[in-house]
Amino acid sequence: MTTAPTGVARRAAVRVWGAVLWLTVAGLAVWLLVRAVGYDHRTPFAQLVSFTPYVALFSLLPLVLALLSRRWKVSVAAGVVVLAFGAFVVPRAIPSGAPSDGARLRVMAFNTKIGAGSVPELATLIRREKPDVLTVQELTPEWAAEFAALRLFPYSALRALPGASGTGIWARYPLTDNRTVDPKSGFDQTVARLQVSDERVYEVVSAHPRPPIFQAAEFGSPSRWVGDISRLPAASTSGPVRVLAGDFNASLDHSPFRELVGTGYVDAAAEVGKGLVPTWPMNANKAPPVTLDHVLVDSRADASRFDAYTIAGSDHRAIVADLVIR
Structure with missing residues (x-):
């Protein structure tokens, strides 16, 4: 009872x-x-x-x-x-459909963690995957020199700098019009034109906005992070096909990044159903890994593949995307 x-x-x-x-x-x-x-x-x-x-x-x-x-x-x-x-x-996590026929471009992006990422491991991945273009973030002069000595790519557009602000592009085809996205950006985001042929020209950006971290005086702040993302070029439907690849310090849950994608970009990972594949942090950091590294291409293209690979020394995974340009 x-x-x-x-x-x-x-x-x-x-x-x-x-x-x-x-x-x-x-x-x-x-x-x-x-x-x-x-x-x-x-x-x-x-x-x-x-x-x-x-x-x-x-x-x-x-x-x-x-x-x-x-x-x-x-x-x-x-x-x-x-x-x-x-x-x-x-x-x-749901593929959006089979890509159309067209020219192919394989894009790789890698954040070196201020030059700590293993050059030999990345070189092994490059020899296996054979990307047409590689964008690098947190490119230090020392890492750039070690990587360039391997002669894996005949062309480059580099803005190597001490610390985390340097970026660069290596490619199998000529790179022209090497410049920074915007001098006001906290990190020096390299942009160049990739000349595959007379008919196939791409504008490639090594994307790396400042992170929205707490130490505003040292690197950035949420407001500066928003500013850096807003300075990245919007998608285009004319001229060279535009490709942005790198560490955006943002996921598809961040509104500034969604606004950028909303100008007409395709997120390669999301299109093939791998938009939840984590890319950072991958170095035993206690934080749950999230998706901050992306390959974006304007709406004149589709993605047929996306993969991510852990490289010793870096807290970011190297990412590889196959693009099909209509």
């Missing part, structure tokens, strides 16, 4: 459990709102939004618990939250 105090305690526990479920669902709804309206231009949202895929997976837990405990109103609210997260995240 249940005593009165036991019954009171049980009812209190039920109320507490219901409150916990409601608070959890409410917290997830706030995350959704930040992601949906793009309120990620300041700390801590600029950093946290990267982890939206993990939060989307976690959102299943309160739904399951609410269903098991027969909390039907909470279940409905939790179900709506799960569906909303799914709409944001799941399309990146």
Whole structure:
């Protein structure tokens, strides 16, 4: 026979459990709102939004618990939250269709982690994958000299600098019009024209906006990060096909990056259903790995393949994408 105090305690526990479920669902709804309206231009949202895929997976837990405990109103609210997260995240894991016929271009990008990435390991990957063009971020003079000595590519457009701000491009075809994307950018993002033939010319950018980190005086801040992304060239439907490849310090859950993609770019990984493949950090850092490295190409092209490879010494994976230009 249940005593009165036991019954009171049980009812209190039920109320507490219901409150916990409601608070959890409410917290997830706030995350959704930040992601949906793009309120990620300041700390801590600029950093946290990267982890939206993990939060989307976690959102299943309160739904399951609410269903098991027969909390039907909470279940409905939790179900709506799960569906909303799914709409944001799941399309990146679904291939969008077979690419059209056309000219092929294989693009590789790699962040050296201020020159710490293994040149021999990257060279082995290049010999195997045979990319047409390689973009490098955090390109130091020392790393550039070691890599250039291997003579893996006949052409280059380099803006090697001490620290994290240097970038560069190596290619199997001539590179012309070597310049920086914008002198106001905190990192020197190299852009050059890749002349494959008289008919096939590409504009290639080694993309590396400043990260939205806390030490504003040292590297950048969310506002400077937004500025660097906004200075990257928008997609074009005329002139050379435009390719942006590198470490964007942003995922598809960041509104500044989505705005850039929304100008008419195709994200190669998302198009082939690998948009959730993590690329950073890959060096035993305690943070859950997220997708910050991308290959973008304007809407005149499709992607037929995307892969990521771990290189010793770097906290970023090298990424490879096959593009099909219509």
